Every structure is written in C-alpha cells, then in structure tokens.
Amino acid sequence: MQIKNTSGPWGAVIEGHHFDLLDWRDALQANFDPWVELHQIGGQERNVLRSIEFSAAKDVSEVRERALLLISKLNGAFLARQNGQPVRFGGVAEFRSDGSVGLSVFATMTGAMARVRVSAVGSGGIALPPTPSYAQKWIALAARDDRVAEILILQSKGANWYELYKIFEGVCVLSGGQSALKKKSWAPASTEISRFTHTANGYRHGARHPSRATPPGKPMPLEEASQLIARMVSSILEELSV
Numbered sequence: 001m002q003i004k005n006t007s008g009p010w011g012a013v014i015e016g017h018h019f020d021l022l023d024w025r026d027a028l029q030a031n032f033d034p035w036v037e038l039h040q041i042g043g044q045e046r047n048v049l050r051s052i053e054f055s056a057a058k059d060v061s062e063v064r065e066r067a068l069l070l071i072s073k074l075n076g077a078f079l080a081r082q083n084g085q086p087v088r089f090g091g092v093a094e095f096r097s098d099g100s101v102g103l104s105v106f107a108t109m110t111g112a113m114a115r116v117r118v119s120a121v122g123s124g125g126i127a128l129p130p131t132p133s134y135a136q137k138w139i140a141l142a143a144r145d146d147r148v149a150e151i152l153i154l155q156s157k158g159a160n161w162y163e164l165y166k167i168f169e170g171v172c173v174l175s176g177g178q179s180a181l182k183k184k185s186w187a188p189a190s191t192e193i194s195r196f197t198h199t200a201n202g203y204r205h206g207a208r209h210p211s212r213a214t215p216p217g218k219p220m221p222l223e224e225a226s227q228l229i230a231r232m233v234s235s236i237l238e239e240l241s242v
Contacts, residue, residue, distance in 0.1 A: 008055035009095045011037070011048035012067035013103065016087030021047050023084055024074070032132035034070060034139060041093060041101045048093050049074075060092040060104040067092070069153075073142050076155030077135045080233040086156060137241040147173055148237065155233055159226040161203040168196070171232045174240065186235035188228060195220050196228060 014024065014036070025047065028036045034051035041048075053070055057063040071089055078084030091105040132140070142149035151170040154163045175181035182190055199220040220228075 008057065010054040010057055010060075010063045011039075011050045011093035011095065012054070012063065012071065013041070013090035013093055014047050014049050014071065014087045015090040017085055020078070020084050020087050023078060023082065024049075024087060027078070027133040027135045028074075029130070029133070031130045032136045034074070034136065039093065039101055041103050046090070046093070046103075060094070063092045064089070064106060070139070072156045073139060073149060073152040074135060074156075076152030076233075077138045077237075080152075080155050080230045080237070081134055083230070134238065134241065138237050141237060141240055145174075148240070151233060151237075155230070159222060161200045161222070161225070164222075164225055164229050165197070165200040165204055167229050167233060168200070171229075171236050174236050184235070184239075186231075186239075188232070192220075192228065196225055199225065 014021065025036045025038075028034055028049070030037070034049055034053070037048050037050055038045055039048050040046075049067065049071065051066075051070060053066050054063050057066060067089055071087065075084075075086040079086070089106075091103050094102040094104065096102060138148070138152065142152055147170050151167050151174075154167050154170075157163055172178045172181050175184060178193075181187055182193065187193070188196075195218065202219070
C-alpha cells in the first residue's frame with residue numbers, strides 16, 4: 001500500500017541484532033506501509049517502526065498494543081523469508097510539535113548471539129519506481145486475511161510441533177486444500193509432506209493416538225520441519241502477493 005508517510009505522532013522503537021535491524025530497514029522503506037526510520041532519541045540513534053496502524057491510537061498504551069501485534073507479524077515474515085531472528089519492541093516514540101522525540105519504555109530485554117549477515121545487493125542500472133517489499137506486501141495481505149495474520153504470528157514464535165502443524169493447516173487453506181497444495185510447483189514432495197504430518201501428529205497427540213503406535217520409519221527432525229514450513233509459508237505468500 002503506497003502511503004504519504006503518516007503514522008500520526010507515533011512510532012515504535014525496535015531493538016535486536018544489528019543484522020536483523022539492517023534487514024528490517026532494507027525491506028521496510030518509506031513510501032509503503034509499514035516502514036522504518038532512524039531517529040536520534042535520547043542521544044542514541046534508534047530504529048523506529050512507523051505505520052498507518054498507529055495513526056488512530058489515542059495514547060502510548062494503545063500504540064504499544066498495536067506495535068506488539070505488527071512486530072509479531074513482521075517477525076514471522078522475516079523468519080519465513082530469510083531466517084531472520086526476532087526483533088523486539090523497545091518502547092513508544094512520540095514525535096512532538098517542537099521537533100523533539102519522546103520515548104516511553106515499558107520493558108527491557110537483552111540477549112546476544114554470534115551472527116553473520118548475508119543479504120542480496122541489487123546491481124547498478126536504470127532506477128526503477130519504488131515498489132513495496134515482500135514484508136510490506138505480506139503485512140497488507142494479513143490486514144485483509146486473518147488466516148495470513150495467524151500464520152505470520154505463529155511463524156514468529158519458537159518452533160514446536162503444534163505450531164508448525166497449525167501453520168501447515170493454514171498454508172493448506174490458503175492453497176485451496178491439501179490436494180491443491182500438493183499440485184503447486186513449489187510444494188515439497190508428497191513423501192516429505194506425509195513424513196512431516198506423520199511426525200507432527202506423533203508429537204502433538206497423546207500416546208493413544210494411532211501415529212504413536214505407528215511412527216514414521218524416519219521421523220523428521222524439528223529443525224528440518226521448521227525449514228520446510230518456512231519455505232511453504234514464503235511460497236504461498238509470494239503467490240498471493242502477485
């Protein structure tokens with residue numbers, strides 16, 4: 001959705017690994033919603049998420065609630081597309097009429113991890129008109145379809161078999177059913193889908209469930225399942241974004 005950079009006086013500070021914040025700035029540029037700006041706040045350069053979602057908020061508490069939901073969906077998008085690690089909400093930025101920026105902080109989370117950033121860099125050539133990034137397209141889809149929003153929120157969480165299977169069910173619905181999904185050019189092999197569902201059911205259900213009695217000959221590791229589902233999410237949302 002092309003915009004005129006209006007999110008009212010509000011923004012949400014985002015915090016996380018330097019590489020993930022660079023990815024957010026690369027993918028969430030102005031002219032489309034949502035977008036990220038850099039601002040000096042309290043003597044420190046901070047990444048501020050802006051969105052028309054914030055424009056109707058009446059106070060910092062409402063901005064916080066809207067921001068937490070939007071950040072969750074975006075985390076799901078970045079994880080599915082490029083295995084990005086979650087960024088976190090760092091407070092509400094308030095852009096005042098005198099040009100200053102206030103910051104309301106609600107909570108602080110810390111963490112550290114060794115990372116290497118790999119990003120695609122466009123080649124030189126004729127400048128093209130600006131277009132929304134995949135993340136901005138997916139957020140627009142989520143605004144129109146609760147199923148997409150649910151998938152992105154589930155994708156943003158730490159992977160477990162229950163959530164992975166819920167995401168898989170959502171991808172099936174968006175694809176027109178599991179039979180239609182298997183016919184997609186990007187779909188995994190039917191044997192891999194069966195291996196995933198059989199393994200997931202074995203872990204999701206109690207000991208009396210049939211899948212417990214007849215486990216797959218080669219259960220799918222959780223990490224492999226997470227990657228499989230992420231590719232499927234990315235593929236179906238790319239297809240729906242065209």
